[in-house]
Amino acid sequence: xxVPAKERKEQLITATVGLMQxxxxxxxxxxxxxxxxxxxLSSVHYCFSDKDELMAAAAEHWLQRMSRFSxxxxxxxxxxxxxxxxxxxxxxxxxxxxxEILAQVELVAWATRNAPANPLAAKIYPAYELELGKxxxxxxxxxNEQCRMEFGALARAFIAIFDGAALQYMTDxxxxxxxxxxxxxxxxxxxxAGV
Numbered sequence: 001x002x003v004p005a006k007e008r009k010e011q012l013i014t015a016t017v018g019l020m021q022x023x024x025x026x027x028x029x030x031x032x033x034x035x036x037x038x039x040x041l042s043s044v045h046y047c048f049s050d051k052d053e054l055m056a057a058a059a060e061h062w063l064q065r066m067s068r069f070s071x072x073x074x075x076x077x078x079x080x081x082x083x084x085x086x087x088x089x090x091x092x093x094x095x096x097x098x099x100e101i102l103a104q105v106e107l108v109a110w111a112t113r114n115a116p117a118n119p120l121a122a123k124i125y126p127a128y129e130l131e132l133g134k135x136x137x138x139x140x141x142x143x144n145e146q147c148r149m150e151f152g153a154l155a156r157a158f159i160a161i162f163d164g165a166a167l168q169y170m171t172d173x174x175x176x177x178x179x180x181x182x183x184x185x186x187x188x189x190x191x192x193a194g195v
Contacts, residue, residue, distance in 0.1 A: 003039075009047045009057070011037045016058045020103035025110040030054070055107065056120050062104050063127050075139040079147060079195045082139035083158070086132065087186050090162050091179060098170050105167065129155040140195075148194040161185045 003011070015037035019028045030051055034041045048054040073085045094101050111120040132155035140147050147154065165182040 003043075005047060008037075008039060008043055011039065012044060012047055012054065013057050013061050015039075016054055017061055017100075017103070020058065020107065021097075021099040025055075025103065025106040052114070052120070055111065056123075059107055059111070059120055059124055062100075062107070063124070063131075073135060073139070075135070075142050077139075078143040079136060079139045079145050080190055083136060083154075083190060083195070084183075084186065086135070087158070087162075087183065091165075091182055094166050094169060095179075098166075098173070101166050102170055105163070125156070125159060128159050131155075132158065146194065149192070154189070154193055157189050158186070161189065 012033060015033050016028070019032055019036050023032075030044050031041055033054065034044045037044075044054070048057065073082045075082050108124055111124065114120075129152050133151040136147070136154055137151045139145075140151070149157070161182065165178060165185065169178040169182075
Protein backbone atom coordinates (compact mmCIF):
# COMPACT_ATOMS: atom_id res chain seq x y z
CA UNK A 1 0.00 0.00 0.00
CA UNK A 2 1.31 3.42 -0.98
CA VAL A 3 1.96 5.80 1.92
CA PRO A 4 1.13 9.49 1.27
CA ALA A 5 4.24 11.70 1.05
CA LYS A 6 3.33 13.76 4.12
CA GLU A 7 2.90 10.65 6.25
CA ARG A 8 6.09 9.13 4.85
CA LYS A 9 8.03 12.30 5.70
CA GLU A 10 6.83 12.07 9.30
CA GLN A 11 7.83 8.40 9.45
CA LEU A 12 11.28 9.24 8.13
CA ILE A 13 11.76 12.10 10.60
CA THR A 14 10.67 9.85 13.47
CA ALA A 15 13.06 7.14 12.26
CA THR A 16 15.88 9.67 12.00
CA VAL A 17 15.31 10.96 15.52
CA GLY A 18 15.16 7.41 16.90
CA LEU A 19 18.39 6.43 15.17
CA MET A 20 20.14 9.58 16.33
CA GLN A 21 19.21 8.77 19.90
CA UNK A 22 20.40 5.17 19.67
CA UNK A 23 23.35 5.37 17.27
CA UNK A 24 24.47 9.00 17.19
CA UNK A 25 24.25 11.48 14.35
CA UNK A 26 27.49 10.64 12.56
CA UNK A 27 26.75 6.93 12.36
CA UNK A 28 23.46 7.02 10.49
CA UNK A 29 22.96 6.89 6.75
CA UNK A 30 19.95 7.38 4.53
CA UNK A 31 19.90 3.62 4.04
CA UNK A 32 19.70 3.13 7.83
CA UNK A 33 16.85 5.62 8.03
CA UNK A 34 14.94 3.88 5.24
CA UNK A 35 15.33 0.55 7.02
CA UNK A 36 14.24 2.01 10.36
CA UNK A 37 11.14 3.55 8.75
CA UNK A 38 10.43 0.37 6.79
CA UNK A 39 10.59 2.41 3.60
CA UNK A 40 12.51 2.13 0.38
CA LEU A 41 15.62 4.19 -0.16
CA SER A 42 13.91 5.74 -3.18
CA SER A 43 11.08 7.00 -0.95
CA VAL A 44 13.67 8.72 1.28
CA HIS A 45 15.11 10.45 -1.79
CA TYR A 46 11.60 11.35 -2.95
CA CYS A 47 10.75 13.03 0.36
CA PHE A 48 14.15 14.62 1.11
CA SER A 49 16.78 15.77 -1.33
CA ASP A 50 19.68 14.66 0.88
CA LYS A 51 20.79 13.87 4.44
CA ASP A 52 21.19 17.58 5.22
CA GLU A 53 17.53 18.25 4.47
CA LEU A 54 16.46 15.30 6.61
CA MET A 55 18.70 16.48 9.47
CA ALA A 56 17.13 19.93 9.21
CA ALA A 57 13.69 18.32 9.50
CA ALA A 58 14.88 16.38 12.56
CA ALA A 59 16.16 19.63 14.11
CA GLU A 60 12.79 21.27 13.47
CA HIS A 61 11.12 18.29 15.16
CA TRP A 62 13.26 18.85 18.25
CA LEU A 63 12.62 22.58 18.26
CA GLN A 64 8.90 21.83 18.31
CA ARG A 65 9.35 19.27 21.11
CA MET A 66 11.39 21.68 23.21
CA SER A 67 8.81 24.40 22.63
CA ARG A 68 6.37 22.34 24.71
CA PHE A 69 8.14 23.89 27.72
CA SER A 70 7.01 27.29 26.49
CA UNK A 71 3.34 26.37 26.57
CA UNK A 72 1.26 26.60 29.72
CA UNK A 73 3.94 28.70 31.37
CA UNK A 74 2.47 30.83 34.18
CA UNK A 75 3.49 34.17 32.64
CA UNK A 76 1.06 35.99 34.96
CA UNK A 77 3.19 35.02 38.00
CA UNK A 78 6.22 36.99 36.87
CA UNK A 79 9.44 36.48 35.01
CA UNK A 80 11.22 34.42 37.69
CA UNK A 81 8.37 31.89 37.97
CA UNK A 82 8.06 31.63 34.17
CA UNK A 83 11.80 31.16 33.84
CA UNK A 84 11.89 28.52 36.58
CA UNK A 85 8.96 26.69 34.93
CA UNK A 86 10.87 26.49 31.64
CA UNK A 87 14.04 25.39 33.47
CA UNK A 88 12.09 22.62 35.24
CA UNK A 89 10.78 21.42 31.89
CA UNK A 90 14.21 21.35 30.27
CA UNK A 91 15.82 19.60 33.24
CA UNK A 92 12.96 17.10 33.46
CA UNK A 93 13.43 16.22 29.80
CA UNK A 94 17.14 15.63 30.44
CA UNK A 95 16.49 13.27 33.35
CA UNK A 96 13.68 11.51 31.48
CA UNK A 97 15.48 11.03 28.15
CA UNK A 98 19.19 11.95 28.26
CA UNK A 99 19.72 10.17 24.93
CA GLU A 100 17.42 12.71 23.28
CA ILE A 101 19.42 15.65 24.62
CA LEU A 102 22.70 13.94 23.66
CA ALA A 103 21.42 13.45 20.12
CA GLN A 104 20.49 17.14 19.96
CA VAL A 105 24.01 18.10 21.06
CA GLU A 106 25.43 15.78 18.41
CA LEU A 107 23.12 17.29 15.80
CA VAL A 108 24.40 20.78 16.64
CA ALA A 109 28.00 19.55 16.46
CA TRP A 110 27.34 17.78 13.15
CA ALA A 111 25.63 20.85 11.71
CA THR A 112 28.47 23.09 12.88
CA ARG A 113 31.06 20.79 11.30
CA ASN A 114 29.08 20.86 8.05
CA ALA A 115 28.24 24.57 8.26
CA PRO A 116 29.76 25.59 4.90
CA ALA A 117 27.38 23.23 3.12
CA ASN A 118 24.47 23.44 5.55
CA PRO A 119 23.18 26.53 7.40
CA LEU A 120 21.34 24.38 9.97
CA ALA A 121 23.70 25.19 12.85
CA ALA A 122 23.08 28.90 12.45
CA LYS A 123 19.32 28.33 12.80
CA ILE A 124 19.10 26.07 15.85
CA TYR A 125 20.10 28.39 18.69
CA PRO A 126 18.45 31.53 17.29
CA ALA A 127 15.16 29.60 17.12
CA TYR A 128 15.39 28.69 20.81
CA GLU A 129 16.42 32.23 21.72
CA LEU A 130 13.59 33.82 19.79
CA GLU A 131 10.91 31.62 21.33
CA LEU A 132 12.20 31.84 24.89
CA GLY A 133 12.96 35.56 24.58
CA LYS A 134 9.35 36.25 23.58
CA UNK A 135 8.05 34.16 26.46
CA UNK A 136 10.26 35.95 29.00
CA UNK A 137 9.23 39.35 27.60
CA UNK A 138 5.54 38.46 27.99
CA UNK A 139 6.09 37.29 31.58
CA UNK A 140 7.90 40.53 32.47
CA UNK A 141 5.26 42.66 30.76
CA UNK A 142 2.33 40.89 32.40
CA UNK A 143 3.82 41.42 35.85
CA ASN A 144 5.12 44.90 35.03
CA GLU A 145 8.69 43.86 35.87
CA GLN A 146 11.95 45.32 34.65
CA CYS A 147 14.81 43.12 33.53
CA ARG A 148 18.41 44.34 33.33
CA MET A 149 19.12 42.04 30.40
CA GLU A 150 17.69 42.01 26.90
CA PHE A 151 15.32 39.02 26.69
CA GLY A 152 17.17 37.38 23.81
CA ALA A 153 20.40 37.58 25.82
CA LEU A 154 18.60 36.13 28.84
CA ALA A 155 17.38 33.22 26.72
CA ARG A 156 20.87 32.73 25.24
CA ALA A 157 22.39 32.59 28.73
CA PHE A 158 19.75 30.10 29.84
CA ILE A 159 20.53 27.78 26.89
CA ALA A 160 24.28 28.08 27.59
CA ILE A 161 23.74 27.10 31.22
CA PHE A 162 21.47 24.21 30.28
CA ASP A 163 23.82 22.87 27.62
CA GLY A 164 26.81 22.90 29.97
CA ALA A 165 24.87 21.37 32.85
CA ALA A 166 23.35 18.75 30.54
CA LEU A 167 26.75 17.66 29.23
CA GLN A 168 28.07 17.30 32.77
CA TYR A 169 24.99 15.33 33.79
CA MET A 170 25.23 12.99 30.80
CA THR A 171 28.92 12.19 31.37
CA ASP A 172 28.22 10.94 34.91
CA UNK A 173 24.61 11.25 36.14
CA UNK A 174 25.44 10.06 39.66
CA UNK A 175 28.65 12.05 40.24
CA UNK A 176 27.12 15.11 41.89
CA UNK A 177 23.87 16.89 42.47
CA UNK A 178 23.68 18.26 38.94
CA UNK A 179 20.10 19.47 39.33
CA UNK A 180 20.85 21.73 42.31
CA UNK A 181 23.93 23.12 40.54
CA UNK A 182 21.84 23.86 37.45
CA UNK A 183 19.21 25.71 39.47
CA UNK A 184 21.91 27.56 41.43
CA UNK A 185 23.22 28.91 38.11
CA UNK A 186 19.66 29.76 37.02
CA UNK A 187 19.17 31.69 40.26
CA UNK A 188 22.48 33.54 39.72
CA UNK A 189 21.43 34.47 36.17
CA UNK A 190 18.03 35.75 37.33
CA UNK A 191 19.68 37.72 40.14
CA UNK A 192 22.10 39.25 37.63
CA ALA A 193 19.09 40.17 35.48
CA GLY A 194 17.47 41.87 38.48
CA VAL A 195 14.55 39.48 38.67
